[in-house]
Amino acid sequence: MEPTVAAFDRHALRATRSRRDGWRDTWRGYRTAARLGWRVEANWADPILFLTYSVAKPLAGALILVVMLEVVSGGGADEYRAFIVVGSALWSFVIAGLSGLAMSVLDDRERYRMLKYLYISPTSLAVLLLGRGTARFAMGGIGAAVTLAVGVLFLGVPFDPAVMDVPLLLASMALGLSGVIALGVVFAAVVLQTRQDSWSYPEAVAGALFLLVGAVFPLAVLPMPVQALGLVTPLTWWVAAVREALFPDAVSSIAGPGSLYTRLTGVTEPDRWVLLICLLATTVLVTLGAMLTFRVSERRAKDRGLIDQTTGT
Amino acid sequence: MTIFARPRTASPMEAARWSPRRQLATNLRSVFGRAYPRLIGLAREPSWTFFEVLLPFLTTSAFVFVYRALDAPAEYIGFVVLGGAMTAFWINVVWMMGAQLWWEKDAGNLELYFTTPIDLMSVLLGMALGGLVASCLRAGVVLLVGTVVYGVSFGVDQWVLLLAVFVLTLTALYGFGMVLASLFLLWGREAFHLAQLLQEPVYFLSGLNFPVARLGMLGALAISTLPLAVGLDAMRQLAFPGGVATYGTPSPEIEAALLVAMTCFFLLAARFMLRTIERMARHEGRLTTRGD
Amino acid sequence: MxxxxxxxxxxxxxxxxxxxxxxxxxxxxxxxxxxxxxxxxxxxxxxxxxxxxxxxxxxxxxxxxxxxxxxxxxxxxxxxxxxxxxxxxxxxxxxxxxxxxxxxxxxxxxxxxxxxxxxxxxxxxxxxxxxxxxxxxxxxxxxxxxxxxxxxxxxxxxxxxxxxxxxxxxxxxxxxxxxxxxxxxxxxxxxxxxxxxxxxxxxxxxxxxxxxxxxxxxxxxxxxxxxxxxxxxxHRVQSESIFRLEVDRLERGAGALAGLPGVVSASTATDGTTPAPDGVQTLNLILDNDTALGGVVTALGSMGAQIVALRKSEPSLEDVFVELVGRGFDEDGAGSNGHHEAVAR
Missing domain, CATH: 3.40.50.300 (P-loop containing nucleotide triphosphate hydrolases)
Known part of the structure; x- marks a missing residue:
């Protein structure tokens, strides 16, 4: 017994643990939660059903929009088709990001009744929820990739790898996904306060955000105050930057005649640096907001005993 | 404890003997009994109005703006608003009914329902009824506000038929929901994912924002199998007579008959499925206990 | 009625x-x-x-x-x-x-x-x-x-x-x-x-x-x-004598008493493998009759165990269970290793 206790003491309970140990612990916590999340998400079905689920939803979402385009334009408007396909492909990330963390809260609180144990563990609850949500995020990625591939291969989206702006794509994806995760944290904070039946809320929020960020139509068609809201959302800049990276000739979702952006800047199409700087700025803003929201929600949940509540109706 | 000394029946035989009328009355009471927690939940936590009424309206608005960006005819905006309103019921069927039995099992309630003298169909109907309040509000808001804000003009000539189609769509949808509930329970943990799987693909196949006829054979298949597809198409034909919605699909009268057939089929199928579920539950002893 | x-x-x-x-x-x-x-x-x-x-x-x-x-x-x-x-x-x-x-x-x-x-x-x-x-x-x-x-x-x-x-x-x-x-x-x-x-x-x-x-x-x-x-x-176990003994230093467990003349069963109140913190264990003994107790006391003495307390007890339902099943109530009935250590017949 003696050596085990000593080893345990030496590695885990030392009072003078360094910051590096803390990071290592956080990483370990995240990794474990991510592995658990993957097992929870993926062990329920055979691979074919799993793939169907991951792909069918985003693909159907994109098809709805493509058919809407077809019934009006009658097969023309290739540029707009690319516009729609990119927007809906990225949207599967948004839905996955928003629902991943939120569903972890609901699942672990109401179904597995483990949230209280996660909460009292030394690893931050946000980190653990992030880990749990990673699997969904990965599935969102599969959905996005397949939607883009189907768009290019079967829906006539004009994609030319030679003109693709890879650095912009990588940078915007990194920043954009951080923004999505931050929004996911905000949403996890929200469902920490709400009842079990709120499992459908993430999609409702994602659907509403659809309106604001120029995912499937240019912001210019929206009223000015709504455009202003869209411009402070990182998703708007993310979608525009990815679209710019993949299809440099695509219609801008941000600028153009009738848009607030053009009215304010006089520019008809923001360049890649503007897109990246605005994406960075709004992502930082949302991340700070997310951290604050989660902290407030966590405190309120603790104050009102919501961490281990069950609320089914 | 005088209440303990008051017998409710003179003998166990009397307690076990119920007239068909009493059984029916109890089943009906159970519908309201099960709807009650849902209604209380709505009243007790009003945040749902934001998430389940306002946000879906915004989602519908997003599709309206897609058509606006494409300079589509005004009629198409009406399609989106009507489609947006009807999705409320489909969401209710999938989430608050289909997936719910599985959740009930998980919470340990299903076992208790099995020990009571009621039909499981009453429980499912109760859940649906409880959820219907929120759905009706959502559908109403999307329809009314959408009509006013986006200037949709309806040209209904056959109000009675429209109302009948709407009611029939709901009955067929909820019958379908009961079948789903049984299937979800059988398939266990996949229920949540299946519920998600049934959202966008069914929206697409039902022609949520466009005339379903534009899907060709796929649309015809949807009309013959999905209550939302056939109901939505019939309602569009009746709400926008003479427009693009009237081409390529059966007349509203035929679609109403289709809905009647679907209602009968799904209700019978649900009854059969629920009985099968109960038999399996009792045979295998796993359907009522919590899963992994 | x-x-x-x-x-x-x-x-x-x-x-x-x-x-x-x-x-x-x-x-x-x-x-x-x-x-x-x-x-x-x-x-x-x-x-x-x-x-x-x-x-x-x-x-x-x-x-x-x-x-x-x-x-x-x-x-x-x-x-x-x-x-x-x-x-x-x-x-x-x-x-x-x-x-x-x-x-x-x-x-x-x-x-x-x-x-x-x-x-x-x-x-x-x-x-x-x-x-x-x-x-x-x-x-x-x-x-x-x-x-x-x-x-x-x-x-x-x-x-x-x-x-x-x-x-x-x-x-x-x-x-x-x-x-x-x-x-x-x-x-x-x-x-x-x-x-x-x-x-x-x-x-x-x-x-x-x-x-x-x-x-x-x-x-x-x-x-x-x-x-x-x-x-x-x-009453099923009434014909037999039941004793509860508190024993210190019973290092070989209840199994050591198996096979002694007149011992029907011997079990510890716990699982027999983890003595109480003070080292004292409670032994439940079912004997053919009171006279068999002498042999048990002698055996315990020769093992170096010390009897702290001895009480003749009325049979409980647990005794009935032990009599019927051959093991204590809290012991794993699936034939675990602990079974044989805790109970000996």
Missing amino acids: SLPSVPAIETRGLRRVYKTKPKPIVALDGIDLEVAPGEFFGLLGPNGAGKTTLIKILTTLLLPTTGTARVFGFDVARETRQIRRLMNIVAGGEQSGYGLLQVREQLWMFSQFYGLGTREGWQRVDELIEAVGLDEQRNQKVSSLSTGQRQKMNFARGLLNDPWVFFLDEPTLGLDVSAARSVRELVRTWKDALPGRTILLTTHYMAEAEELCERIAIVDHGRILAIGTPDELK
């Missing part, structure tokens, strides 16, 4: 096998049981003995693999509706319910499932809330109830239809002493308030079975080992 002539509960050759991997589990293995109307009957057995399976079959949640089971003459396989109208069930550790509802509302919902009128339902709920002692919690949310309060609410739910047969599956599981006592009092009060009410209680708490039940069946591995009143059961 005359009691019905048919048995309240009757099972014949009841067998239930769960098809599990790697091998099927036989939960019930030919149970023959008859409980009379108005009887308080207990099923006593360790975890995994098959008690809950039996209750599930009787409450129509599970079908028997073979054999028959009837509740007041109604067949559990075919006449489920009739049975559900006249019985109810409360299980220990039951966490079901809707957290957002208040206690009153939760109970009212269930009253509707038993066909009570709207107003009648509320009235009955209020009466039952008072009867089970949940007055102060009536408007409290279900999710905020303590374990004991929750179990009282479960009892109120179970009594909504004033069942003729009340199945109680480990009803005091997880409750503290005071809450368990009030639950037992509640059960007894309800039972005694009217003749003809039948209760089938499963428990693994000996004292609870002994305190409440008129007759008890001891079950293990899906079989009934003995049925009788608590006194009748205890």
Whole structure:
């Protein structure tokens, strides 16, 4: 017994643990939660059903929009088709990001009744929820990739790898996904306060955000105050930057005649640096907001005993 | 404890003997009994109005703006608003009914329902009824506000038929929901994912924002199998007579008959499925206990 | 009120096998049981003995693999509706319910499932809330109830239809002493308030079975080992002498006493492998007669063990169990290694 206790003491309970140990612990916590999340998400079905689920939803979402385009334009408007396909492909990330963390809260609180144990563990609850949500995020990625591939291969989206702006794509994806995760944290904070039946809320929020960020139509068609809201959302800049990276000739979702952006800047199409700087700025803003929201929600949940509540109706 | 000394029946035989009328009355009471927690939940936590009424309206608005960006005819905006309103019921069927039995099992309630003298169909109907309040509000808001804000003009000539189609769509949808509930329970943990799987693909196949006829054979298949597809198409034909919605699909009268057939089929199928579920539950002893 | 002539509960050759991997589990293995109307009957057995399976079959949640089971003459396989109208069930550790509802509302919902009128339902709920002692919690949310309060609410739910047969599956599981006592009092009060009410209680708490039940069946591995009143059961080991010894430094465990002349069984109160912190262990000895004790004392002395206290005890239901099964109640019955260390015959 003696050596085990000593080893345990030496590695885990030392009072003078360094910051590096803390990071290592956080990483370990995240990794474990991510592995658990993957097992929870993926062990329920055979691979074919799993793939169907991951792909069918985003693909159907994109098809709805493509058919809407077809019934009006009658097969023309290739540029707009690319516009729609990119927007809906990225949207599967948004839905996955928003629902991943939120569903972890609901699942672990109401179904597995483990949230209280996660909460009292030394690893931050946000980190653990992030880990749990990673699997969904990965599935969102599969959905996005397949939607883009189907768009290019079967829906006539004009994609030319030679003109693709890879650095912009990588940078915007990194920043954009951080923004999505931050929004996911905000949403996890929200469902920490709400009842079990709120499992459908993430999609409702994602659907509403659809309106604001120029995912499937240019912001210019929206009223000015709504455009202003869209411009402070990182998703708007993310979608525009990815679209710019993949299809440099695509219609801008941000600028153009009738848009607030053009009215304010006089520019008809923001360049890649503007897109990246605005994406960075709004992502930082949302991340700070997310951290604050989660902290407030966590405190309120603790104050009102919501961490281990069950609320089914 | 005088209440303990008051017998409710003179003998166990009397307690076990119920007239068909009493059984029916109890089943009906159970519908309201099960709807009650849902209604209380709505009243007790009003945040749902934001998430389940306002946000879906915004989602519908997003599709309206897609058509606006494409300079589509005004009629198409009406399609989106009507489609947006009807999705409320489909969401209710999938989430608050289909997936719910599985959740009930998980919470340990299903076992208790099995020990009571009621039909499981009453429980499912109760859940649906409880959820219907929120759905009706959502559908109403999307329809009314959408009509006013986006200037949709309806040209209904056959109000009675429209109302009948709407009611029939709901009955067929909820019958379908009961079948789903049984299937979800059988398939266990996949229920949540299946519920998600049934959202966008069914929206697409039902022609949520466009005339379903534009899907060709796929649309015809949807009309013959999905209550939302056939109901939505019939309602569009009746709400926008003479427009693009009237081409390529059966007349509203035929679609109403289709809905009647679907209602009968799904209700019978649900009854059969629920009985099968109960038999399996009792045979295998796993359907009522919590899963992994 | 005359009691019905048919048995309240009757099972014949009841067998239930769960098809599990790697091998099927036989939960019930030919149970023959008859409980009379108005009887308080207990099923006593360790975890995994098959008690809950039996209750599930009787409450129509599970079908028997073979054999028959009837509740007041109604067949559990075919006449489920009739049975559900006249019985109810409360299980220990039951966490079901809707957290957002208040206690009153939760109970009212269930009253509707038993066909009570709207107003009648509320009235009955209020009466039952008072009867089970949940007055102060009536408007409290279900999710905020303590374990004991929750179990009282479960009892109120179970009594909504004033069942003729009340199945109680480990009803005091997880409750503290005071809450368990009030639950037992509640059960007894309800039972005694009217003749003809039948209760089938499963428990693994000996004292609870002994305190409440008129007759008890001891079950293990899906079989009934003995049925009788608590006194009748205890009489089974009455002919033998039972001693409890507190022994210090019993390093070789109870097994060392096996095979001594006159020793029927020897077991430790714990699992025999982990002595109490002070090193003193309690030994339960069943001997052919008192004279065999001398040999045990000598043997203990020669082993270097010291007898701290010695008491001749009246047999308990645990002794009956040990006598019937050959192991202690808390010991794993699945043939674990601990079994042989703790019990020697």
